[in-house]
Amino acid sequence: MGFVIIPTKGDDGQVEHIYREKTDKRILKRNPWRDYRLHVTVLILVVIAELIGTIKIPLAKDVAITIMPLIYTIILGLAFYLAKPITWIKRKQARIAEGAMMLFIGVLIAKLAVSSGQSINLIFDMGPALILQELGHLATILVLPIALLLGFKKESIGMTNSIGREPNVAVVVDKYGFNSPESRGVFAIFIIGTVIGTIFISFLVTFSLSFIPLHPYAYAMASGVGSASMNAAAIGPTLAAFPGLETQVEAFAGFSNLLSFCVGIYIVMFIALPLTEKMYDWLEPKIGRDSIMPKEEDE
Secondary structure (H helix, E strand, C coil): CCCCCCCEECCCCCEECCCHHHHHHHHHHCCHHHCHHHHHHHHHHHHHHHHHCCEEEEEECCEEEEECHHHHHHHHHHHHHHCCCCCCCCHHHHHHHHHHHHHHHHHHHHHHHHHHHHCHHHHHHCCCHHHHHHHHHHHHHHHHHHHHHCCCCCHHHHHHCCCCCHHHHHHHHHHHCCCCHHHHHHHHHHHHHHHHHHHHHHHHHHHHHHHCCCCHHHHHHHCCCCCHHHHHHHHHHHHHHCCCCHHHHHHHHHHHHHHHHHCHHHHHHHHHHHHHHHHHHHHHHHHCCCCCCCCCCCC
16 A cells, blocks of 8 residues: 655645645754854954965065965864864854855856856957867876776776766766766765865966966966866966956856856766776776775675
8 A cells, every 4th residue: 555645735825745844843943054153153264364365475586376365264164173172163064064155156156157248258259269178177087097006996987087076976977877986986086176176276276377377368267167166266366366357367267167067068978988988998907906995795
């Protein structure tokens, strides 16, 4: 015998779920947005970072490394999370902060969209350059031999076919299955990118600006990796290095990030992933090591 749950209609004619009232009460009882200690702590960290300001470390004549306040807030937040005396910043607060970041970063996306609209003629003038720069997704395949030398097997396919943001995760999971080694690899890269990706790309852009003389638009386009947080971390040093080009840099960065979602997924599906599989089949017998991943027990 089976049971069928039929939703009821309210006085306004709209369908109401039978568990809606219970869910609403639970949300109101434990509303994560009422964790005021977390909000005050974040505000204090932001104020400290802004008071420190941007620091430029000169390395040589006309060469300097720029450290943005975003780096301070990330490091201070990590220290607060790991510090044992601080008991009000734990895993629960980390999940709340993650959700809040995804919500508030929408303001940044809106700002980039406005900048893109203001510079739409300039973007069209670039022609196919914006599309061709998406081929940078293929550069991650170059680290496949390193993954094999470290002892990864098919996990390396998921790790190295792309930078591993949301579209790539969807493609890999759909093709190989959720519990496959390839999916474990892409999820590992996704988590690493979420945790330390902003710090890494901020330092990478800072060093590149100091040593590689590229056009500001090139750096703006390169910041679009399909991740809003990493995009924001890459824009900061670029804006500091090229004052007066804020609108143009934001426009190219925002449009490039959008293309990484729209075009990048097709590059992964039809070029990057098949090429990674071919390279794996060719390199694994030659340089592959014993797997460092635990073997699954036979059921």
